[in-house]
Amino acid sequence: MVKLRQFNSIEELKAAFAESVSRKKRLELMLRSGASAEEIKAAGINMVPIS
Amino acid sequence: MNTLSSERINQTSPYKVISAGEGVVRFITDKALVYEAGFIEDYSLVQENGYQFYLKEISGKTAAADAKIMQTIWAIFEEFFAQNKSVVLYICDISDGHQAARARIFAKWFHTFEHEDRYTFIDGNITFEEISYFAAAIIAKSNPRHDEYVEAFTRFKEGIEQKFR
Numbered sequence: 001m002v003k004l005r006q007f008n009s010i011e012e013l014k015a016a017f018a019e020s021v022s023r024k025k026r027l028e029l030m031l032r033s034g035a036s037a038e039e040i041k042a043a044g045i046n047m048v049p050i051s
Numbered sequence: 052m053n054t055l056s057s058e059r060i061n062q063t064s065p066y067k068v069i070s071a072g073e074g075v076v077r078f079i080t081d082k083a084l085v086y087e088a089g090f091i092e093d094y095s096l097v098q099e100n101g102y103q104f105y106l107k108e109i110s111g112k113t114a115a116a117d118a119k120i121m122q123t124i125w126a127i128f129e130e131f132f133a134q135n136k137s138v139v140l141y142i143c144d145i146s147d148g149h150q151a152a153r154a155r156i157f158a159k160w161f162h163t164f165e166h167e168d169r170y171t172f173i174d175g176n177i178t179f180e181e182i183s184y185f186a187a188a189i190i191a192k193s194n195p196r197h198d199e200y201v202e203a204f205t206r207f208k209e210g211i212e213q214k215f216r
Contacts, residue, residue: 002196002203003098010179010215017184020095020103020142026089028107037073044091047074048102048131049054 053134054092055127064126065119075105078123085110086120088127092142094188096207103191104128125164132170132191138200142183151176154185162190169193173200175208177215 022034027045041046057070066078068088075089086108093103106124108114131139138185141157143150154174161172190200 002199004207005094005096005098006075007211007214013177013215014179014184016095017142017145020054020093020140021091021144021146023091024103024105024144027089027105028195031075031087031107032109040074048052048090048092048135049073050070050076050089051054051056051058 052092052137055130058131059133060126062126063129064123066123066128068123073117074125077109080117080120082112082115082117083110083119084108084112084117086112086123086126090131090139093142096140096188097138100135101140102131102135102137103111103140103142119162121163124160125166128189129166132193134190136194136196138194139189141187141189145182146186150185151183153188157187162188171197173201173204173208175211177211179215 005016007016023045026043027040028038030043057076066080068076068078069136071077071087075087077085077087079085086106089105090102091105094190095103114203126216128139143153158172161167164191169192171190171192172187174185176183176185190197194200
């Protein structure tokens with residue numbers, strides 16, 4: 001069974017959206033500053049590996 | 052999560068992608084724009100197998116219309132969906148008030164893909180306190196759980212609308 005998150009308030013939904021956008025912006029900043037794959041992972045950003 | 056292959060992407064991509072560290076590829080366009088792309092694990096809406104697409108032009112040059120960019124992005128998506136039974140989510144940034152435009156561009160991009168029929172695109176939005184929030188999901192029809200995902204997202208949309216409108 002596919003599980004989607006349940007939101008009990010609009011604030012929870014807004015926070016989830018904000019976190020998603022923020023993760024992408026954090027990745028961009030880390031890539032610009034030359035962060036390694038290990039540093040990005042340590043920051044809680046998990047990327048799909050590409051060889 | 053299965054590894055994506057730049058080599059396989061390049062079999063169909065008009066621009067050659069090169070690996071730029073684990074998880075990120077880069078490609079350079081005919082106008083010398085440089086794009087960086089990858090997929091980030093994302094559990095904002097789903098509890099498993101959710102990813103968002105990362106795409107950024109990093110040269111600072113002004114982007115111009117270029118069909119080959121779209122085709123290259125699709126080659127990357129096709130490799131992602133071929134290797135992984137996951138869902139791609141798109142959550143629009145609201146920080147500059149341009150979220151509706153972002154949602155339109157993303158939907159337009161999806162609907163211009165020649166193999167659009169291989170995927171299901173589900174989008175939705177909700178307006179709260181005069182701010183609109185947009186999100187979309189792409190699910191491959193080859194995903195063995197495709198119908199489950201579609202049903203779950205459809206129910207999710209209805210639930211959000213009933214609860215928060």
